[in-house]
Structures are given as C-alpha cells and as structure tokens.
Amino acid sequence: MRLSGHGLRCVRGGREVFAGLEFAAASGEALAVTGRNGSGKTSLLRLIAGLLVPAAGTIALEGGDAELTVPEQCHYLGHRDALKPALSVAENLAFWADFLGGERSDAAESLAKVGLDHATHLPAGFLSAGQRRRLSLARLLAVHRPVWLLDEPTNALDVTGQDMFSGLMREHLGGGGMIIAATHAPLGIDSRELRIGGTA
C-alpha cells in the first residue's frame, strides 16, 4: 500500500497556505510532518482526511480498498478528542467502534492497551486531559484503518504514555500500516521527515 499526494495546494480564508506539495508513504512507513506554526501541518492532515478540499492536486492510496475513498480508510486524531463527557469511557469507545465500522478488535483489549481498563464505567467528563487522549488513542485500536493521521498526538501525554504510544505506533507499522503525524516533538519511532513551509 502506498499513500501519495501530488502538487497539493491549500488555500484557507483567501490565503495560500502551501502549494506544489509532494509526499509519499509506503506500508510500514511513518512520515513526520514538521514546520513552523502556520506552515500548514494541520491543513495537510485535514486535506488527506477529506475535511478540506485542495485548491489543486490529488491524493491517492494505491493498493487500498477500491470501494472506499481515502478518508474512509484513515483514522484522524485531531486536537479535539471527539469524546462526550456525559457518556462513560466504554460507551464512548463502543459508539465510535459501531459508527466507524469495518474490521474490529476487542474494545476491552483496546482500553487495556492504552491503560484505561480500570476506568471503563467512569463518565468521560471525569477524565484528565492525558486520560482523554488515551481514550481517543483506544479508538485507533478498536477499529482497523491502514492510515493513521495524527495531529500532535503526544500532546497531554506523560512520559509513560508516550512510551506506550510509541509501542502502539510500532505495532501498527509492523502490521503494514502507515502513519502521517504533524509534530513538534520527536515521535519516538523511526520516521521520515516531511518539512513544509521552508526553514523553521
């Protein structure tokens, strides 16, 4: 499998963010998107996720499921956790697993992997920022998607959390997955760097 973008141009609010951007990632590869603030790291992830429309250029996933669009084969982990404070940890995860559909893993196991198995019945509103992030990471495990789009994934995670997350990413890459992560901090895994917006 190979995810690639050609000649991507992004315009937001009448301002050009970047133009002529090229990238490619193959199975088992991680791409670390870097660049100064406002260079368009988040915009690139949202273009791939189909949440923004490119002003020019194309994005393709070769070897993926031909029936599905590229965004439908991606997990997107943005700045916001997509959690409902009124629902319990288990309910939040079960909802996304049911709603997103596709190949599923055991929800309890996913929660155990991110270290939330002791808190399944707590309302998500009671969780700390780090715990909320862990819960949204569990979403990536509960349903399989070949491409992970991660926007500052290690935000709010402590050192053990970051180690845990590096392990999960390695596992995903080992299974033939791809990761595209916008980041300031090192990811803790082998990755190629994609620098956008010139020198920082």
Added chain:
Amino acid sequence: MTALSALIRRDIRIALRVGGGALIGVLFFLTVVVLMPFAVGPDLALLSRLGPAILWLGALLASLLTLDRLFMADHEDGSLDLITMSRTPLELACAAKALAHWLAAGLPLIVATPVLGLLLNLDMVATGAVALTLLAGTPALTFTGMIGAALAVTLHRGGLLMAVLVLPLSIPVLIFGVAASQAVIVGPMTFGAPFSILCALSLVSLVVGPFAAAASLRHGLD
C-alpha cells in the same frame, strides 16, 4: 445500519442524560403556553379559540431553539470531523441525528400537549387533533430547522440569525398544522385536506433537510 442506530442511541442517551436538550425544550414549551393568558387575558372562550395556534407556536419555537446545537456540539469536540470522514454517507448521518433529536425533544412536546390543552380550555377532541397534527408536523420542523443548525456550524454562530433564516421556511407547516386543528374545532373545512398536506410537507422536508444540511456541513468544515 449499525452505524446509524449507534448514532441515534448515542444522541438520545446524551439528550436524556445531561438533563439537557429534551427536558428544557418541554419546559420552554410549558412556559410559552403559560405566558399566553397573561398577554391575551384569562378569557377561557378566547383561549380555547386561540389554543391550537398557541400550542403550535410554542412547539415551533421550542423545537427551533433546541435545534441550535444539533451539530454545534459535535463540531466543537471534533466528532463532526470523524462523522464526515466515516463510511456512512453524511446525508444519512444528518437524518439520523435529526431523528434522534425528534425522538428526544419533539416527542415529549406531543406528550405534554394534553396537559397544556387542559390549561387552554381545549376539549378532548380538540386536544387530540392538536396532538395529532403536532405528531405529523414536528418532523417537518425538526428537519427544516436542521438546515439552520448546519448553517450555524458553517458560520460559527447560531442563535438569532439562525432563527431569522429558518422561521420563514416553517410558515407552511404552521399554516397547515393550525388549519387542520382548527378544522376539527370550528370547521368548516374537513380535517383530511390540510392534514394530508401537513404529512406531505413532513415527507418533503425528510428528503430536503438532510441533503441541504449535509451540503452545508461538507462545504463548511475548516
């Protein structure tokens, strides 16, 4: 199907759990109806004549005001991004959310109607007619108001602007809803004609609403 029923169950659960949407809508409905006699006077004959109109106006405002945050809440916590990306067509997801909203916030209004009918001096038949027209007409209000809720996400603002944009669109529902209830109480029209048009309006909005809302959301994310 699993995806849609999961979405409906989640939205209903949230609406009922935080003590949020559903109950406040009914409370608002009750307050508006109780306010009316203070404006027009406690004349029971007059109230029973205005009854259906008062109930319909109250239901219209209550369902529009609770709709305001239908998509906004999902937009703010990032859920809407994932819903847009998912394998479920956005139109269906919008329809599911509107259905959940109607079940959680629209249905309780209809259940509350008999009690309010008592306050407005409506007899059994008239109350039944109003409840029936509300049952047929409130889906149209929800699915039309959904367009406004989706525009609120695009524009980053809801409230009054949305009400101004959506209320003119709900005039036909109001006309036929009130006309059908009045037909039962004073005549001379038959109940059937306006009631079937009301049902037709609901069916049309069932189609137009999700498509317009999805179009607005799809182009409005940023």
Added chain:
Amino acid sequence: MTLIDLANPTRFLALTARVLPWLAAATVILLAIGLYQSALAPDDYQQGATVKIMFIHVPNAWLSMFVWGVMSIASLGTLVWRHPLADVAAKAAAPIGAAFTFLALLTGSLWGRPMWGTYWEWDARLTSVLILFLMYLGLMALWRAVDDPSRAARAAAVLTLVGAINLPIIKFSVDWWNTLHQPASVMRMGGSALDKSFLIPLLVMAIAFTLLFVTLHLAAMRNEILRRRVRSLQMMQASRIAFSSESGSRGESASNEVGAA
C-alpha cells in the same frame, strides 16, 4: 469569448467595463419609452388613474422573483461547479433583489390604499412577497455576519437553494391560508384579460426593469470584485506590517541597550 474566459475576474472587469455604458443607455431609453407609454395609457373605468401604479408594481414583483432565480443559479455555480464568480454574483444580487421586493411591497400597498381603503391587507400576494422580502433580508444578514467571503458564500448558497424549493410551497400555503380566512373579499387582479393598451407598456416596462437589474447587477459585481481585491491587499499589508514590527521592536530593544550603556 467563452464562459471559461469570463470566469477570470480580470477579464470580467474588462468586458463589463465595455458593456456597461451601452446597457445603461439601453435601460434609460427603454425606461423613458415605457414611462411615456404608461402615461398615455387610458385610465381604468373602475380604478381610474391609480391603475398606472401597475406599470411600476408588476415589473418590480416580477423582478423580486427573477432575482431569486438568478441567485439560485449562482448558488448552484458555487456548490457544484465552484465557479469563482458565482458567489460574487449571488452576493451582489441579494440587496438589489431586496430593493425590488421592497418596491413591489410599497407600490402594492399604495395601490391597495384606494382599492381596499387600507395600506396593508393580508392579501395572498402581498403576504407571499412580504415573506420573500424577509428571506432576502435574512440572506443579507447572513452575508454580513461572516468575515470570510468564501465561507459565507457556501452557507448562503445552501440557504438560497432551500429557499428556491420552499418559495413555491410558501406561495401555495399562503394562497390556501388566504382563501380560508378571506373568501372572495379581495380584489382579483388579472381576472379579465388585459387590454392591449395596458399590455404593451407593461411589457416594455418589464423589459426595461430587467435591463435595469442586469445593469445594476453587473455594476455591483464589479464593486464586489474590487472590494475583495482591496480586502486581500489589506491582508497582505497586515502580514507585512506584522513582520516589520517584529524587526522594528528588535531594533528598539537594541537602541534601549545602547541607551543603557
């Protein structure tokens, strides 16, 4: 000159600069002819001279709906074809449409005064036009509510199209509502076929007002394009000032150090 060429705002500006004077001239001439003919038209045997309001009222009422049609096509252009001039066209049309609708309401109520003995009657036509006017105002409020024009354009496009579907339904509902509440007490317009002496001036006026709309619309589109250029120039200037003030403050702190030394 194809449609693709017109998509380029610069070409659009150049073309309209050449066309506009001719359009304006044609509008003035036709309006003059139309007004002259309407003045010559005979008085109605029932309504007297007030029937002449019709020559202004009907073209305005026709345009109030026509402009919504133009905006609907422009909205399709925004949503489906992502045509760069489409949202400019939609935005420029809204205030003009609102103005025509207002004039239709105003002349309608002036006409109604001698006919009905009151300025406002909940007549089906007037009521529908009033709702149309409210929807125009709502659209204009929406355009004003958002800074980013492309963002507002999409929302306005969705609303315009929903309105286009809903307007016939509203018209039908109001007609129905009106017959329910006021059976046959209202003056019926156009019940009898219009005489030729009325019809020809009316047609000339309708064409003249349509030309007036086209002229105003093109001019408003030019203004809107120029306004957006000014906006993007200002944005560029703002970002340049931001950069220079950063270097400026650095220079200032350097001079402070010198002063301290």
